Amino acid sequence: MNEVDEKFYETYGKKTKIREYQGSGKKILGSFCSYTPEEIIHAAGLVPIRIFGERTDMEEVNTHVSSWICYYARRCLEDGLQGDYEFLDGIVSVTSDDTNMPMYSIWKKEVGANYAYLVQLPFAINETAIKFYTKILKKFKRSLEEFYSVKITDQRLKDSIKTYNRSRALLRELYDLRMSMSPKISASDTLKIMLASYSMLKEEFNDLLEGYIADLKESEPLNDEKIRVHVSGTVLHDVELLEIIEGCGVDIVSDDLCTGSRYFSFNVDETYEPIEALSRGYLSSKTTCMTCSRQGVYPLDERLSYIRDQVKASGADGVIILGDKGCDLCAYGLPTMRKELGKDIPILYLDVDFPLAAEQYKTRVEAFVESIKG
Amino acid sequence: MEKQEVNHLGFGKFFGPTYKKHLTRQKEFLERGRPCGWYFGYHPAEMNYVFDVVNIFPEQYSAYCASRGDSGNMIDDYLSMGYGSFLCDYFKCSVGAIDKPEVATKPLMPKPDFTVDHHTICLGHRQMAEVHARMYGVPRFSLTFPYLRKEDIGSFDDITKVTERMDEDVLEYAVSILHEFASFLKKMTGEEMDEDKFKSVMKTSEETTKHFTDVLKLFMSKPTPGSQRDLANFPFIGFFIHGSEYGLEYVKKCHELIKERVKKREGIVQDEKFRLITHGIMPWHTLALYDYMEELGATFPLNPYANCSAVLHDSKRPFESMARRMSNFCNVEHEGMLDALVKKAKEADVDGAILFENTGCRIVSLVMRPIRDALHEELGIPSLIVEAPQCDPRAMPVERMKTQIEAFLESLE
Numbered sequence A: 001m002n003e004v005d006e007k008f009y010e011t012y013g014k015k016t017k018i019r020e021y022q023g024s025g026k027k028i029l030g031s032f033c034s035y036t037p038e039e040i041i042h043a044a045g046l047v048p049i050r051i052f053g054e055r056t057d058m059e060e061v062n063t064h065v066s067s068w069i070c071y072y073a074r075r076c077l078e079d080g081l082q083g084d085y086e087f088l089d090g091i092v093s094v095t096s097d098d099t100n101m102p103m104y105s106i107w108k109k110e111v112g113a114n115y116a117y118l119v120q121l122p123f124a125i126n127e128t129a130i131k132f133y134t135k136i137l138k139k140f141k142r143s144l145e146e147f148y149s150v151k152i153t154d155q156r157l158k159d160s161i162k163t164y165n166r167s168r169a170l171l172r173e174l175y176d177l178r179m180s181m182s183p184k185i186s187a188s189d190t191l192k193i194m195l196a197s198y199s200m201l202k203e204e205f206n207d208l209l210e211g212y213i214a215d216l217k218e219s220e221p222l223n224d225e226k227i228r229v230h231v232s233g234t235v236l237h238d239v240e241l242l243e244i245i246e247g248c249g250v251d252i253v254s255d256d257l258c259t260g261s262r263y264f265s266f267n268v269d270e271t272y273e274p275i276e277a278l279s280r281g282y283l284s285s286k287t288t289c290m291t292c293s294r295q296g297v298y299p300l301d302e303r304l305s306y307i308r309d310q311v312k313a314s315g316a317d318g319v320i321i322l323g324d325k326g327c328d329l330c331a332y333g334l335p336t337m338r339k340e341l342g343k344d345i346p347i348l349y350l351d352v353d354f355p356l357a358a359e360q361y362k363t364r365v366e367a368f369v370e371s372i373k374g
Numbered sequence B: 001m002e003k004q005e006v007n008h009l010g011f012g013k014f015f016g017p018t019y020k021k022h023l024t025r026q027k028e029f030l031e032r033g034r035p036c037g038w039y040f041g042y043h044p045a046e047m048n049y050v051f052d053v054v055n056i057f058p059e060q061y062s063a064y065c066a067s068r069g070d071s072g073n074m075i076d077d078y079l080s081m082g083y084g085s086f087l088c089d090y091f092k093c094s095v096g097a098i099d100k101p102e103v104a105t106k107p108l109m110p111k112p113d114f115t116v117d118h119h120t121i122c123l124g125h126r127q128m129a130e131v132h133a134r135m136y137g138v139p140r141f142s143l144t145f146p147y148l149r150k151e152d153i154g155s156f157d158d159i160t161k162v163t164e165r166m167d168e169d170v171l172e173y174a175v176s177i178l179h180e181f182a183s184f185l186k187k188m189t190g191e192e193m194d195e196d197k198f199k200s201v202m203k204t205s206e207e208t209t210k211h212f213t214d215v216l217k218l219f220m221s222k223p224t225p226g227s228q229r230d231l232a233n234f235p236f237i238g239f240f241i242h243g244s245e246y247g248l249e250y251v252k253k254c255h256e257l258i259k260e261r262v263k264k265r266e267g268i269v270q271d272e273k274f275r276l277i278t279h280g281i282m283p284w285h286t287l288a289l290y291d292y293m294e295e296l297g298a299t300f301p302l303n304p305y306a307n308c309s310a311v312l313h314d315s316k317r318p319f320e321s322m323a324r325r326m327s328n329f330c331n332v333e334h335e336g337m338l339d340a341l342v343k344k345a346k347e348a349d350v351d352g353a354i355l356f357e358n359t360g361c362r363i364v365s366l367v368m369r370p371i372r373d374a375l376h377e378e379l380g381i382p383s384l385i386v387e388a389p390q391c392d393p394r395a396m397p398v399e400r401m402k403t404q405i406e407a408f409l410e411s412l413e
């Protein structure tokens, strides 16, 4: 077992830390979106984790949702219905899209949760929206305080914000090492670390990651010369898929995944009153799923410009878009994205379907690599 | 199963002249160079009549294309552009129509000067609007009302949208967005808002919504007084033209007809065998499906989709009234939404439900199974879920739908 698997991936795959926290009486809350203001949950002394579905055979879920809904939602619900998340005390979701909102309700009823809260997004980015979202977050804080009989003081919030900012900074550092001209870490290993960040308390994760980054800096780069690629998509947690791509002579050097750079692309300004700081921070993210946007701006332009910046910074030779046909957030913008990005850089679109058709993906990625090599 | 004659109320005969007036207004305004907006979602339609903008509704255009049998070609073109199958049928048709006007139903929609999207039916609307705005390179305004939790409103009436309470922060935010919207329209038209006109449009709207909501309430009478064909044009009025004189005229006439029929205790069929809920966007390409069900003695006193387009206004509180559109069935978390539905189902005294799952529409499809379960758990009544994309006749052949429906009705007997 390599170091990443041992230190990080086990915490996700075997839920080692979660079991440990549970054993010490801590309550675990699961969320469905990168927009969830985890800092507030953390400041309440609870453990925020992200829900992912591991199963690919859909049995129970088809009784509750249509078969064409995104894989993320269906797999989460399947695992929930099969009892894989019985350790959760509650769930928190945000109103980020037409799938996430009903998924929250369906989970609440069919899987069950002692505590359930839906955080309402303002869908806009401006001062009025920030003010509104601050109030929404205050209500969320009050709800946690009442339900769990805790006092979330400003100091606790500030500490949590600091911890999360530190986490985001470390993840950026890790990504830089992946992005360098001689990458020191693969994307599949990076994803394993990301998954660990969703499966343990951030302070512990930070300590682990800090040590790991220090070692990584001293290590030799991954040696072989490969094609450099940016990966675009939403929620990806299937390490195997990245391994298939990497196995075709590709270094994935940047991404705009929800489970990747989008998760840490913003910072929370610690000079504001803490809840307002969170409101400003989360709404400042330029990499939204287009759910909150500025008036007068096409959200897709913002996403495209984020991808272009990433591609420029990473020196990627191509972009691989990982699509889920059931994800409307991606699907509405997909042809435009392909067209616009395709003007500057070769694009490969892969339809992500389960079980993963490894051979088919391999053939397509290999052909893409060959076409880039010319 | 034995067939009966369906005695429609005949709302349809009023609609032709109403729609003609709407088109005439659009034509005249276009000739006068008034700005043209494309509207996506359940927007405060009144503002269009205050600012005299040409109001175009791509969804309604798509439904029209489907009813004319043209949507297949438009959807094929949409697919050839690289879009996926699991998006809204309305979007498919309107994008196809822009890309390949030669296959689209005429008259085409006039080009927009701006788009407006509103998210209380679905968040998909904002993405649809963005795609269309980009296609034409025009500005876009988003009415970003929040999604509601049950705690924000308590219980609510599915028809009037009157809520037990309203969270102050949510209301304040929604009202502020409406003011921003007014500023946007000022910018688009280059004109100030005429306060007198605003008052008068809101008065018209108030009157319209009174008639409108009453018609929907009367629909729940026993026996069911109207058919789904009668109701088919209601969403157009409710979603798009509240505030217009011609909309008011239409609902007034409909109201008179239905009142008369309810007074006489007449139904659409002699022998009302099953009183059912129908939900989901109507399959516009085959409204005859409703005729078929009604001929078999199934009537629909309750249609939450049509109810979505209803709201009761209070012209003394114009902005709050417009904000009330937030508390519609699609914008409230399932718990609240299902409570409202079960309450109405009890009032309407229904025996079951036929639910149309619109492939590609998440907000509608993801509520179908929860509705089925709630009706079963709370009222012990069964539901049939039929896959029915609202504009694509090829995805689910009508004959197959009929077979499923007939078997369901037989099981109810």
Ligand code: SF4
Binding pocket: A070, A071, A072, A073, A097, A098, A099, A100, A234, A235, A289, A324, A326, A327, A328, A329, A330
């Ligand atoms: S963003 Fe896409 S993948 Fe995520 S929940 Fe929504 S539809 Fe599913």
Ligand code: SF4
Binding pocket: B059, B088, B089, B090, B091, B121, B122, B124, B125, B281, B358, B360, B361, B362, B363, B364
């Ligand atoms: S049919 Fe569904 S996806 Fe399409 S506009 Fe209506 S609610 Fe939205």
